[in-house]
Amino acid sequence: MAYNIILSEVSKLYELEQVQVNVQSSLKGGMAVGGAATVGSLFMGPVGLLIGGVVGSALTSWGYWGTYRSLVSIISEDLTPKQQEQLVNALQRALEQASPEDLLKLLVLMSAGGAQAALREVAVGTVKNFAAKELGLHLC
Structure with a gap:
């Protein structure tokens, strides 16, 4: 089905972007590790x-x-078929709502070889928006 292809491609984009849900936990974890290393260093050099x-x-x-x-794991493992369809529709709407100026910029980027980055930016922004609004996830 076309939805699976689109979702697979979006997941690949997110693997490239390395978007993590709940970045706050990552930062807290990093601070905890740094704190433990600092305390250890103070006592034992x-x-x-x-x-x-x-x-x-x-x-x-x-x-x-x-x-x-x-x-990526949430998209591929947890979304129901209805949510997958909603995500694909949101991506399609984002591309359909491009203004003539946006299309002109895209043509310029395509001629310069930067179309992939521009499309990635649109897709990543749309998926982040969908995840925040529809799934209630906190993203970086």
């Missing part, structure tokens, strides 16, 4: 930095395991 970083990484990874996933 350079060896403590290593030990604190490893222990902090292991504990943070275990603590956050399963709390957030990439948007």
Whole structure:
């Protein structure tokens, strides 16, 4: 079905963009690891930095395991057929709503070899908007 092809291509775009759902958890995890490394370094010097970083990484990874996933995995694994159809329709509407100026810019980009980036920007923006509005996901 054409929907599967479109969703597959959108997922590939997101793999390129490396969009993660719930970036706040990633930042919190990074701060926890950095904090553990700092505390280890204060007590044991350079060896403590290593030990604190490893222990902090292991504990943070275990603590956050399963709390957030990439948007690609959500699109491919969790969307119902109806939601997939809505996403594809949203992408189609975004491309149909292009103004003549947008189409002219796209033609210029195509001649310069940048059409893929322009289309990726439209698709990524549309999927982010859909995920936020329809799925209630928090994206970066």
